[in-house]
Amino acid sequence: MVKGRYFFAGGLMVIIGIVLAVTVFPSEEKRVRKRFRLLSEWVSKFPEENSFTMLQKMKNIGTLFLEPCELKAPHESFSGSYTRQEMSAYAGSARSHFSQLDLKLYDLKVAFPEKEVAQVTLTARLIGKATSGEQVDEIRELECHLKKMDRKWFFSQVEVVEV
DSSP, X not given: OHHHHHHHHXXXXXXXXXXXXXXXXXXXXXXXXXXXXXXXXXXXXXTTOOHHHHHHHHHHHHTTEEEEEEEEOSSTTTOEXXXXXXXXXXXXHHHHTEEEEEEEEEEEEEEEEETTEEEEEEEEEEEEEETTSOEEEEEEEEEEEEEEEXXXXXXXXXXXXXX
16 A cells, blocks of 8 residues: 555656646747747837836847847848847847837747757737837748757847748
8 A cells, every 4th residue: 555655646746747847847939939029028119218228128139149140131231140249239220210119020930940940930010100200110021040059049040031
């Protein structure tokens, strides 16, 4: 009878361990999706945003990118390889032209073509109000490549896909 209790307790511990592993430790797909959620949060700007918050968001944006990060856009002036600092500076410059800005990301499709490489296709919508008062509402299809380094995912390539 005592052996049966130990067997039951051991089995219960294994089941609890599996449930905890599945619910507490995020999957690789969840980790990739979190990077997009952070990008959206840090690109977005609200009218009451102060200078400290603006600088912190600019700095944070750079931490999401691998160095160098390849940007491919239909307009050649935006295409190229950029350092983290350049990505932060460009994001800050773009954000400074808006009093309000919201980046929404839809239909993320995450695939893992190789180990520690993620390919994500998505729709990005940028909604905002320029400092000049003009309303902005842009929608783009993106294909992003992320690489895993030191247990974190980093954007290594972002491509604007012509539709």
